[in-house]
Amino acid sequence: MTRRPTEIGPAGERTAAAIENLRIARGFAQRELADRVTALGRPMTNTMLSRIERTRRRCDVDDLVVIAAALGVSPLALLQRAS
Structure with missing residues (x-):
């Protein structure tokens, strides 16, 4: 049975x-931010x-925490920020 991706x-x-x-x-290319996260x-x-970023992959809580740290903000700031 194939899994359906969870809707974002x-x-x-x-x-x-x-x-x-x-x-x-912050002036980061995607590669730079990915390197910082790594x-x-x-x-x-x-x-x-x-x-x-294109909502083709879910950002799980572990991703969220480390991406926020790499960007120098709290995870809550990413959740609350207006698009």
């Missing part, structure tokens, strides 16, 4: 937009990050 809801969409907006505001102990490729 409004909070996931806002978070994906917040990650992309902050990444750009250096913090959560292996991530730029493809994985791209899929999160």
